[in-house]
Amino acid sequence: MNTQEIVQKLWNLCNVLRDDGITYHQYVTELTYILFLKMMKERGQEEAIPEKYRWDQLRSLHGEEMYQHYRDLLTHLGTEAEDDLIRQIYYNASTNIDEPKNLEKIIRSIDDLDWYSAREEGLGNLYEGLLEKNASEKKSGAGQYFTPRPLINVMVKLIDPKPGERCNDPAAGTFGFMIAADQYVKEKTDDYFDVLDLRTFQVHEAFTGCELVQETHRLALMNARLHGIEGKIHLGDTLSSLGAEMGEMDVILTNPPFGTKRGGERPTRDDLTFPTTNKQLNFLQHIYRALKKNGKARAAVVLPDNVLFQDGDGRRVREDLMDKCNLHTVLRLPTGIFYAQGVKTNVLFFERGTTDTGNTQEVWFYDLRTNMPSFGKRNPLTEAHFDDFIKAYTAEDRTQVKDSRWSRFTREEIRAKGNTLDLGLIADESLSAYENLPDPIDSAEEAIAKLERATSLLNEVVEELRKAEGMNK
Structure with missing residues (x-):
């Protein structure tokens, strides 16, 4: 399996999180938290991560226990990790995943990837391919x-x-x-x-x-x-x-x-x-x-x-x-x-x-x-x-x-x-x-992406107004 195929498999996991209302960019950030642990294991560089929060410990858990451990992990590595880089990567980290079953599905799927091929092709290339995939998706707004x-x-x-x-x-x-x-x-x-x-x-x-x-x-x-x-x-x-x-x-x-x-x-x-x-x-x-x-x-x-x-x-x-x-x-x-x-x-x-x-x-x-x-x-x-x-x-x-x-x-x-x-x-x-006109499909996709982002922002405003209204009652 080459890097492109692994990136596509990782990207397809985003479908698991649709019910949690997670955006593409939030998904890539969430993947970063999880992939860092897995990639440090694959590179033999886990010594800077407390044993309790390493990959094998996380994957050994299930359901609600895994979910709570993952949240604790994000907080600990973002505030108490001795390694400055790890602390910066996890600084102010929080999960956007609401369902423990979705988190477990992602962790199991990542663990089952062809990591031998990923190591051979370069873990950095794999991650950069994921970032480029995020940028190429108009809905992400990242590109x-x-x-x-x-x-x-x-x-x-x-x-x-x-x-x-x-x-x-x-x-x-x-x-x-x-x-x-x-x-x-x-x-x-x-x-x-x-x-x-x-x-x-x-x-x-x-x-x-x-x-x-x-x-x-x-x-x-x-x-x-x-x-x-x-x-x-x-x-x-x-x-x-x-x-x-x-x-x-x-x-x-x-x-x-x-x-x-x-x-x-x-x-x-x-x-x-x-x-x-x-x-x-x-x-x-x-x-x-x-x-x-x-x-x-x-x-x-x-x-x-x-x-x-x-x-x-x-x-x-x-x-x-x-x-x-x-x-x-x-x-x-x-x-x-x-x-x-x-x-x-x-x-x-x-x-x-x-x-x-x-x-x-x-x-x-x-x-x-x-x-x-x-x-x-x-x-x-x-x-x-x-x-x-x-x-x-x-x-x-x-x-x-x-x-x-x-x-x-x-x-x-x-x-x-x-x-x-x-x-x-x-x-x-x-x-x-007419030759300089943009591709009509690209233009339509861009318009749809902008409307979806605007709708998402409006929904957030409405939700905040509802919360404020509830507090005033």
Whole structure:
């Protein structure tokens, strides 16, 4: 049984919990609590878990006794576990399962999986497959801006992280960028086996991040541990004073959250030159300020179109970026590659200069959006779609690349256009307006998912009002 088949079996267990009203995201969190115990057993790493709360003890119980023991386990590991990572994974943990028989069904089903095959294929790969499955299900809401693995791999390959470099994702999500970077470096260095000190650095210090949402932070910790990474993943807001501590990085790879700060507030940290309510502009400022000022530190960042053309603070941030960094490449991404229709994004590749002025002389653009097929569940993005871009990006002489999607603008030309970076898209008059319409099935599914989430929220409001009404009687 391969990883994909095991992931599907785990995912099908969600049907067991439908009667408990558990959402997809709650299910993945619940699975994380249970899978961690099982995977620690499979990896022979149970010594940090009190014997009373290990997998074999849990699976030996039945019914109500198992259910109560499981609840005690969540509380104990979240508050009293000696291992800091275990305590963080189970911090504030509580079960959404109401029926003891459902919990037992899940534990028995997990115990019966083909764990020999899972170990052979990698427990980290199994867990990451589960996270990707969650993101691909529109009803989960988890994948609205989930970065597709092919895009992550391409960004990592082109940024080329090296052993001994400090890599960071200030909007870590489930830690996908850093896990891909770790795998990339391992493949290029024979898994660090030559140098013990280097291996220690790579495991404990090379890959770090920050995640604001506690449930997602929990998933990131689990994902990192199963991939053998023990670098610090902060729980908090990069746009607060915490972010100011994450500096002197060699590599930053990230896909920051889109939108404006809740309530129209500005970031609480005081070291940004142009604080704004736009999250992406604040994250962009954080990123180029957090890179080492050595001419080698570099970043690849996924950002929406509005960062390229927004006036006011947007223009000032772009000017500051092009002064402090060599913004050498902008990849215009196709629509439909994220699990939300109509999201238009780009990848900005840049290097921090040794000075604060005049670092960008020219910017190369690659249009991977115009005349591209409609991507979605039925036509997924693959690394092969980036082949021509990679050839252009890595060309020894970029001016010799013969590709209509590849274009260059000097800093003077960009300045003359008002410092907009909304450039490089092919003008194609023959393109029918209908060809850019989203897949009607995907659109319908997205609309249904949004309605279901809205209905769920309304039901919660009604339930709270009923409770309040009962208390007032």
